[in-house]
Amino acid sequence: MSLKHQITEDMKSAMRAKDSTRLGTIRLLQAAIKQREVDERIELDDSAVVALIDKLLKQRKDSIAAFEAANRQDLADQEKAEAAVLTAYLPERMSDDEIQQAVQAIVAETGASGPGDMGKVMGAAKTRLAGKADMGLVSAAVKAALSR
Structure with missing residues (x-):
């Protein structure tokens, strides 16, 4: 099963479970995938999707640091939850x-x-x-x- 297909299936299960945080993050990921496919007129393969997820994770890490510096723990916690959902789609990292x-x-x-x-x-x-x-x-x- 391709990574894009897995993301779509996970979105459906998040809808059924009424998991709003997970659903919102997966929709954000799908929108980023679709945007890149439309902009570049290509079909993303698994490695390109992983690279996109890496980019989104880097954005989350930067946001977490900024929110914690600004003493906005509520927003930092939301970004951490999104980062956890995105991390689940990455292959196992090297030590x-x-x-x-x-x-x-x-x-x-x-x-x-x-x-x-x-x-x-x-x-x-x-x-x-x-x-x-x-x-x-x-x-x-x-x-x-x-x-x-």
């Missing part, structure tokens, strides 16, 4: 050790030798690790690997 090993392999393959090669390594890492790992952690691992 820190797995990220380190993958980055070391990419650095060796690309022949990167210093901080000037950061873009080359991150380009390869994005294609290989997108959706599997938090790209912020990957970036930190690449910086650490290239500064040695």
Whole structure:
């Protein structure tokens, strides 16, 4: 079953269960998927949907930080609930050790030798690790690997 189909089925079950938070988040996700498909005139595959979910999660994390800084815990809690629903659609994330090993392999393959090669390594890492790992952690691992 494709990820888009799973999201549609989950929306139906959220409607039946009258789970308004889950339903609203899934509708938001479906709207983002549809918007991207219409704008680019393409049909999104599972990897593109995962990338879109990652983008929405990053927006949620930024909003949570802003709301907590502004002392608006009610809005931060709502964003956290939405982030939890979105996280359920992501594949299992790589551990820190797995990220380190993958980055070391990419650095060796690309022949990167210093901080000037950061873009080359991150380009390869994005294609290989997108959706599997938090790209912020990957970036930190690449910086650490290239500064040695």
